[in-house]
Amino acid sequence: MTRVLLDYPHRSAGHCGSGALRDLVEWAGLGWDGPPQEGLVFALGGGLGFSYLRVPGMVPPVYLVGRGGDLELDVLGRLGAAVEFKQSDDPILGWQWVVDELDAGRPVMVWADIAKLPYLRVRLQMSRHDIVVIGYDDATNTAFVADNDREDIQEVPYEALAEARSSTAFPVPTRHATFAVRWPESLPDLAGIAAEAFAASAHSMLTGGDDLVDLSILPPGACAGSGLGGVQAFADDVAAWPHELNAADLEAALRVLPVFVDKAGTGGGLFRLLQSQGCAQVAELLSSTEAAEAAAVAAESAAAWQTLARAAIADESLAARAARVARAAASLPDLERNLVAALQQASASLNATGEPGARS
DSSP states (O other): OOEEEOOOOOOOOSSHHHHHHHHHHHHTTOOSSSOOOHHHHHHHTTOEEEEEEEOTTOSSSEEEEEEOSOHHHHHHHHTTOEEEEEOOSOHHHHHHHHHHHHHTTOOEEEEEOGGGOTTTOOOOOOSOEEEEEEEEETTTTEEEEEOTTOSSOEEEEHHHHHHHTTOOOSSSOOTTOEEEEEOOSSOOOHHHHHHHHHHHHHHHHHHOOSOSSOOSSOOTTOEEEEHHHHHHHHHHHHHHHHHHSOHHHHHHHHHHHHIIIIISSSSSTTTHHHHHHHHHHHHHHHTOHHHHHHHHHHHHHHHHHHHHHHHHTSSSOHHHHHHHHHHHHHTHHHHHHHHHHHHHHHHHHHHHHOOOOOOO
């Protein structure tokens, strides 16, 4: 029987993908004046985004997310890593990919459904949860897993991990997704990739970007939008919730807002707090006034989203909470436009000045 357990620098994080990639970068011995923080990893993904969806009969009746769909691959690409993203419906092949990486001494990031991971004890299904497998033990049929939601390494039975990796739940089938990564000897120039990432986030918000869910096919009575247009659609629709939703659905919509904004692995403020932290680390490492300004604007947007989330569950009547949420939502389109402009300015500044000398 075989047992492998790699030495791995894991700690908890606010977002599964950013936390997993932060740990992997540190494991690879890479960084700029030390390993990047979680916020910097998120910001370098260029994955800031927004999608809103309200569909009659959906449970819960509304859905929103603050990031795009390809953040993990985009982070790895910008960091100069070579990555092979593999998927298969064959559980034997999917597990063999993991074993091959571990046997070669490399921890491996995979997707798993949070509802199928026994240590999380949640009912909500979400298939694209990033975890890192750092070992396995054939004698006990156990995999060793690093998860942003837990500080300690988790021991997961092979059968449970296989079920989590074969989920067909929202937003997409997991299909034993495996990231086989080959890290570079040193990281690229931070100024260049930060400029590219900031521009990508701004572009995603301006155009609607690469959404985690397909908003193109909607039933009658639905409301949806992405990017800045989606933020405006959300703000307008929230004001109409008391007329569009019955009391039970209105209560459900309000109750789920704090989950989407803060609790569902967003790092706080619908990923805007992570964006702020990333911009702030860029500002610190590169002495960039424009990146510092983008950090401040992102923090302002994050705070506005959190104000909305708190209003949704305040100790008030249903009508009063709905009205407070509508007022809070009305400020969001301007704040998000300010954030896009700040990211564009920071990108332009970093492109103009540059910062030579990639460091490992």
